[in-house]
Amino acid sequence: MLAVAVCEEKDLMPPLEDLHAELQDILANGRLRPMFQPILDLKEGTVHGFEGLIRGPSDSVLHSPLNLFRAARRLGMAFKLEAACCQTLVRAYAESGLGQRLFLNVSADSLHRSLVRNLIHPGPLRALGLEPSQVVIELTEGQPFTDYVALKDAVISLKSMGFAVAIDDLGEGFSSLRLWSEVGPNYVKIDKHFIGGVSADPVKHQFLRSLRDIARKTGAHVVAEGVELEADMVVVRDLELDFVQGYFTGRPHPVPVPMVSPEVLRVCREKRLGGEELTWISHTRVTASKLVQEIPSESPDTSIWQVNERFSRAPDLQSIPIVQEGLPVGLINRHVFMDTMARPFMRELYGKKGCEGLMERNILVVDQGTSLHELSRMVVESDPRHILHGFILTYQGRYVGMGSGHDLMREITQMQIHAARYANPLTGLPGNVPISERLDELIEQGQPFTVCYCDLDHFKPYNDVYGFRKGDEVIHWTGKLLERSVDLGLDFVGHVGGDDFILIFRSPDALRRCHATLEAFEAGRNRFFDPGDLAEGGYWTEDRKGSMAFHPLLSLSIGVVQVLPGVFPSHHEISSAASLAKKEAKRIDGNSLFLERRSKAVPSYFQRSS
Structure with missing residues (x-):
């Protein structure tokens, strides 16, 4: 790639006369080399299709596709080269005998040229053993294109013959979004710029989520291009995009290889732990x-x-x-x-x-x-x-x-960035800063509300016995359970850290919801224990002093503070009261709730034993 970049920057390509002779020889003698890169179905963990790519002869300055197509444009031979590429790829793929789809790059302008149009037709394809339903026409924008009416007519014709249509490099500019609106593609391929590093970039993460939502509305499938790192693959998987393509899932190969590596299959089949939506937005x-x-x-x-x-x-x-x-x-x-x-x-x-x-x-x-x-x-x-x-x-x-x-x-992206800065990476729920902001906001509004401090009992010994991975699964499941307990239009769920969570209710039936959550926790926790430990009601492990001790099964404690207008001046006092209520709840065995009213009334105790 470095050599190509130098040629582009310093214009060290051979003279046009030499390039013309070289390109003529490549086309006349069939010296184009087909390559096929797999496109993976993320849900099934199988190869959905292959994108057809082209290389020039290995001993030529036109080996690189960048140089090859640049030379063709300079020589006015771009359409002739594109037709030869289509012909080479279709023949090579037909010889493989595979039934997956072939994604064939075609420029928007070429659809009106007879050289290419005659190849993208059921007759020539069937003569080689391919059906139109196996071919996806991938529209590229090598040159600026403005005749959307003609393009739309061409796409309608392609679909009527059985072909599917894809848009390449979505996100490069406004024109690709307009192309999406005008032609109604079956696939949209997101430009690799928005995929590379998405695991560490909340802006890209939000962009992908937005495109995914639009695609679901329009009935298009999303292909994430340029996935090179496992961390980015995990994000693409967790966003539930349809397909993925890149070096991590498979490099281009002269012969299409429909196999998926064990490493890639592992990532596809792993349970998702991280939270996706930043619900407090x-x-x-x-x-x-x-x-x-x-x-x-x-x-x-x-x-x-x-x-x-x-x-x-x-x-x-x-x-x-x-x-x-x-x-x-x-x-x-x-x-x-x-x-x-x-x-x-x-x-x-x-x-x-x-x-x-x-x-x-x-x-x-x-x-x-x-x-x-x-x-x-x-x-x-x-x-x-x-x-x-x-x-x-x-x-x-x-x-x-x-x-x-x-x-x-x-x-929305700016709001997501602000939210992501304070999100817990395991659950995706808001952390201390947005929790405090929400409490102060409700105090300022003078509204009554209820604060619940939720804590898992005996979590450290569980982590010691079952390992951090299982511990993370418990925390993630608990977060989802708490999210289901609230009305997201009124209420708020936060993750302080570790196994501590905060619920802020404006719903009038907060206590009923808390009791229902305790019952749901007790009913669902068994999945995280071995049968023997369930039968014994706990397990043995070393305590903090190094002595063997018996620890009960996980339970959930909830400390509740009902907040009336004018009682608490800021979130600091509410946090202190909720912490004290939580400590009182943890004194009770099993799944329990402790209610403290900041008034002259004596605190009330509620218990649900395991």
Whole structure:
């Protein structure tokens, strides 16, 4: 790769005349070398298909695909080279006799060229022993492309013949997102820039989650490209993306190899421990008003000429809201509008007519007081065009401005980054800082609420006997159990650290929920013990002094503090009271709850023995 980079930077490629002769010889004598890289199905742990790749002759400066295609573009032979690549890969794959899918790279421009179109056809494929259903046409953007109408027609034709379609390098720019919206691909391949290092980058993590949610809504499968590290593979697996491709799962090989290594299978089949969603994001008070762009609206009878002039004067304007008597009724998107106006005689015939006929009526209208968390859910669950075209923001039903999918993703990402900074890495739940912030927020609002300090009893001896891995499974399971005990629209779950958790309830039935949690813990904990230990009700291990001691099975203790307005000045006093209540609960054998009311009343005791 270093040699290629030097050639690119210093332009040390041979003269054009030599390159022309070399490339002509490669094409005339069939000297292109096919390579196949596996694409792994993460759910099944099997090879779903292979991406076809090309290398030049090993003794040529055009061995590197970077140099090969660069030379072809300079010589005006790019389409001829692409046709030869398709032919080479299809023949080699047909000879393998495999039934998996072949992902075939084709540039958007090449779909209109007869050299390539004649190869991507059921007849020639079946003559070689392949069915169209085995081939995925992977659209690449080697050159800028603007004729989306023609491309959409070509994709419709491909799908009608039985081919599937993929978009390559999703995320490189706005054009790839628009391509997704326009052609409705079967697969989207996320650019390797967003995959490499995702295990340590919360921005990339949020980007992948957002794309996954959009893909689920549109029915597309997601392929994560460029996975080279196990840590990144684990993130991709835990996000439940569909497919993965990269050096970690398999390098390109001259012959397609449908085998999966034991190491990769282990990662696919490992139980997921880490939490994915940062659920306390839903409690932030950041609203859609932060996204308002005060874009002047137009009325439905504004002429098409006037809309065209406005887009011409403002190159960065993506959409124009259409408002009638203060109420939003539609919008006009720049790209849809320009594509429509590019048709023959559109300007002459319709230029003076009102724009109502060209506006989109399927719009997303949102009150500016909607939380960003709720807005992101609405956008993901609605028409995917709203991410690209934008949505309309209102106050008391009347138009106040536009919001864009780009700005929404940016704000949500920033919130996720802030949340991830304080998240517990094992459960994904918020740690001490967001717990304190939530308590102070409720105190400031003057609302009554209930705080529960949850702690696992006898956890250290369990770790000593069963090991840290099993201990992590118990903590992760406990976190999920506590999450299920709350109403995430009202309540809050935090992970102080180790085996300590915090519940903050605004739900009026907090005690009922706590008792139900204790019952669920008792019913579910048996999975983490050997049958012999269950029968004995515990196990023997060394205590802190080195002596053998019998330790009971794990149990859960909950210390409860009911907080009334004006009783506690800050989260510090609440934390102290909850800690004392937890200690009292742990004095009780088995799964237990201790309730302390900060008043003149005597504390109450509640117990559920194991």
